[in-house]
Amino acid sequence: MNTNPHAHLFTAARGDVRVRQRRWRCLCTLALGVSVWLVSGGALALDGEQTVGDVREDTREDTRENADATAESSNPQLPRKHIRDHHRQGNINLLFGAGWYIAAPYDKNDPAKACGYDKRGESQAVCSAASALHLDILGGYGLTPGIELLVLYRQGLQSAELGRPLLRLLGAGVRFYVPAASLFKMGVGVVPMVDLSKRLHSDARDFLLHIPISAQWDFVRWFGLYLQVAPNFSFVSEFRFDLTYGLGVQGRFP
Known part of the structure; x- marks a missing residue:
């Protein structure tokens, strides 16, 4: 039988410390997840912008190639003979x-x-x-x-x-x-x-x-x-x- 009158107070304090530690771990985990999400979203946005830019550049190149091909077909360079x-x-x-x-x-x-x-x-x-x-x-x-x-x-x-x-x-x-x-x-x-x-x-x-x-x-x-x-x-x-x-x-x- 425990005869220490303050034993229950010590046990309660230690329980509060554990609860606070769990809360801090949860908050840190949440903050880390939000940070990872934000970083991932930004990278995806940058990658999306780069992809759109690449698509636009490819479209311009295709348009130029088609125009050149049309010009060549309308003005064929036949042999002189x-x-x-x-x-x-x-x-x-x-x-x-x-x-x-x-x-x-x-x-x-x-x-x-x-x-x-x-x-x-x-x-x-x-x-x-x-x-x-x-x-x-x-x-x-x-x-x-x-x-x-x-x-x-x-x-x-x-x-x-x-x-x-x-x-x-x-x-x-x-x-x-x-x-x-x-x-x-x-x-x-x-x-x-x-x-x-x-x-x-x-x-x-x-x-x-x-x-x-x-x-x-x-x-x-x-x-x-x-x-x-x-x-x-x-x-x-x-x-x-x-x-x-x-x-x-x-x-x-x-």
């Missing part, structure tokens, strides 16, 4: 053609400006007929992919038309191609020309405007075939309209 434009190429053309004309001399009584003669030998005020066969000899140079400078000589291949001289024309001008680099292209030209035909009773020279419109197939880089229709207007000694047509070949170099 597969491009059919005439840039920096010289060319020689031969075209055989014919046509139809209508003419109205300003003075039908002037032998140098007569519109041919009828069966009675009288000059006509207005006349129309088939044009004589002709040969076009043309040289050109591709100034740009779609623009070509040219020189043209036209020689009549048939005897002079009734009352008209044998055709001889010389001129220089420019021709435009669209689309310039394709196998098939359309060409439109403007060529002022001087009439060198030898006229009876006169040394006067006439002028005309030649407008060739062509459909061309460039099968290889150095050779092409084309069909051409060309309205022609002359207006010095007479008003004359020709509509000529023909088939031509073109050789190019280098």
Whole structure:
């Protein structure tokens, strides 16, 4: 039997100390857990921000790559031998053609400006007929992919038309191609020309405007075939309209 009157007080005090120790341990554990949670949350937030930044950067890079790929596909760099434009190429053309004309001399009584003669030998005020066969000899140079400078000589291949001289024309001008680099292209030209035909009773020279419109197939880089229709207007000694047509070949170099 315990005879110490203060023993129960000592036991109670020791119990209070144990309770306080447990409370402090719980509080420390809670504080440690909160600290760990806060640190973990901050790290996750930083990692999330970094991940979002990486995703955005990857998206930008993908967008740039797609834009570059689109630009490359829209502007393919084909080997030069597969491009059919005439840039920096010289060319020689031969075209055989014919046509139809209508003419109205300003003075039908002037032998140098007569519109041919009828069966009675009288000059006509207005006349129309088939044009004589002709040969076009043309040289050109591709100034740009779609623009070509040219020189043209036209020689009549048939005897002079009734009352008209044998055709001889010389001129220089420019021709435009669209689309310039394709196998098939359309060409439109403007060529002022001087009439060198030898006229009876006169040394006067006439002028005309030649407008060739062509459909061309460039099968290889150095050779092409084309069909051409060309309205022609002359207006010095007479008003004359020709509509000529023909088939031509073109050789190019280098």
